[in-house]
Amino acid sequence: MDKKILMVIIDGLADRPIDGKTPLSSAKTPNMDKLASNGINGIMDTISPGIRPGSDTAHLTLLGFDPYQCYSGRGPIEATGAGIDILSGDVCFRVNFGTVEGEGSVFDKTVTDRRAGRISETDELVKAINENVELDVDFIFKRGTGHRGALVIRGEGLSDEITATDPKSIGKKVKKCKATRDKGEKTAQIVNSFMEQAHRILDQHPYNKEREKEGLMKGNVLLLRGVGLTPQVPSFEERFGMKLGVVAGTTLIKGVGKFLKGDVITPPGVTGGKDTDLSAKIEGCIEALETHDFVLLHIKATDEYGHDGDFEGKKAFVESVDHNIKPLMELDPQEVLLILTADHSTPIMVKEHTADPVPVIISHEGVRVDDVSAFSEFEAYKGGLCRIRGRDLVNISMDLIDKSQKFGA
């Protein structure tokens, strides 16, 4: 069997100390510590020192892609995640179904809810949009989970140099899309026409009329943001010659996987939330290794606990992850190179992503095992990897399983 790479990314895992301790450093993590003992350790700047990563840009980087070249906003990632097969040159948006009230044009109306009362059944509304909106260019509109969706505009001469229509807070009017440079003018006009037509269709739609009767908020506006022009990006397999599998429950990470043309695997019970079935995820991951050369396993909830500022919750979840990853420890280290790391820090005291470097372990037959024997922010930097960049991780790992090409003679 060919050697495989398994990259386990625990989202927002790393932290800043409070009274000298972090959730990770204070959690009991016998399995992770054993991995640290058996592997080579270091710290890693996912993007570069001092640059706060998003989860999307971080994952692209950890998969060996330069986000400054292949990331143009969240739109293309979300559109891919929603199942749209985007092409180079497409202009993509994240979409929320929202609620507006008032008279006149959609841009004269006020946003009363940015999630349309957490509307969840949007199939009929999406169908009505796709059947009735008429633009000078093609478009694809798909729903995501809940109130979410993605819009792709496809045609000649489109540009992402335009502004969002989502005012980002309630009580404000829907924003007109404006060009930030001359070449965005045409696209801005198309977007504004889409906004107006979509609102008219949604506001009159029988499903919304019914919601209104029931005292629910109408999903009568589409709020667009995260615009991005789809860049030309090779697939992961084209770039590295390895078949990619992404085991994830979170839409954004699934989007990254699809964006790089990997297989996205979401075993039953995997939610991408605090309630996810970790053991199902690990099982799915081990299965995925049989049919893929490179598997990325994404575990989300640590980041949520970080955003919530919940030290004890984060610590307990880390312990649960440690408990559940035991089967990964039993994979043959001659066959599978195992990476354990995070995409960024989400410190309890900041409740947001920060650029503090993350600890990283690489475990495989033949790595230069160092003296580090615990997985934590306070031990990792003492390891044999010193301080590396996220962008180099795939190359380092491919080299360790003897799959990299020689440069020179």
Place this chain on the structure above:
Amino acid sequence: MDKKILMVIIDGLADRPIDGKTPLSSAKTPNMDKLASNGINGIMDTISPGIRPGSDTAHLTLLGFDPYQCYSGRGPIEATGAGIDILSGDVCFRVNFGTVEGEGSVFDKTVTDRRAGRISETDELVKAINENVELDVDFIFKRGTGHRGALVIRGEGLSDEITATDPKSIGKKVKKCKATRDKGEKTAQIVNSFMEQAHRILDQHPYNKEREKEGLMKGNVLLLRGVGLTPQVPSFEERFGMKLGVVAGTTLIKGVGKFLKGDVITPPGVTGGKDTDLSAKIEGCIEALETHDFVLLHIKATDEYGHDGDFEGKKAFVESVDHNIKPLMELDPQEVLLILTADHSTPIMVKEHTADPVPVIISHEGVRVDDVSAFSEFEAYKGGLCRIRGRDLVNISMDLIDKSQKFGA
């Protein structure tokens, strides 16, 4: 109050060991050691490994600017330091008043002193140059301290692809300015015309006649070097959104501060030399923190002791710095992020700048405090920062005070 950043740069502080010791490692530095204990430590390549930094390029880098893009020679920095408001496209020179003897054109004469006997009163001479030299383009000539000055040539189609007129040693003839590429031809002609006119004006000037009578050397030639074309560079505040204050006594560093449109602060008694009033400097620095978001404190004399090859002098000055920075240690670590580092090494045994990395401490609430408990070349690399680049220091610090932007979602 918004959080602030204070970057203390001890010029040429780092060294190479002699009998296993450096001035820094052998100096008694209880305050710096305490800072090391409370902070996160590392070593830093100011520009990049093996590249010997100038103090100007090093400071530009430490302030987050790429010297390969924004540094074109010392001319623009000196001109700014001399108080000239330089514009993109200006050609700038460092100038020395020198002494020449001989017959004929200025370029047939021999330099007998490169500092005109350390002439110090040059106001009248500078005035005569500005009033009487006639060029096809505009120029600004200002005096600096002592025999120093700065020249700026401003007009269409100028180039810095020309050679210096300063022969750099005595007993040699003044050098004709030559184009190193075709596009420098016009500028070289202008410079040579300036050289000739300036010499005629200075040689006949009553003040020089008087010096001659008194047996002093005439300041009868302007020796030009360090030519540079002013690049288009945003201000520090434009780039980072923080108001910059630079506390310094040295012309070159003041020039860097003004070049990035920071406020330059030189408290009374601060000379930029071995005799500087360190306590006045520290006081000025603490005051500057009240009105600026980012303060750079520059301490010069360590570099001079290095250039002199004076181990004991350097060690004693380090101890004096340690004693004087005590008030900085008492700043609230929740409010002020404190960086202690150097711009480069100036080893006793080399007497020049070297690229040996410098130790760096970052101290602030929330940094991952490591095991390092002394500030020295032999301890710093064991710290949690590992090895970083000077260019990343502002980004890392902004992230730690939660002022950086997220890239991605």
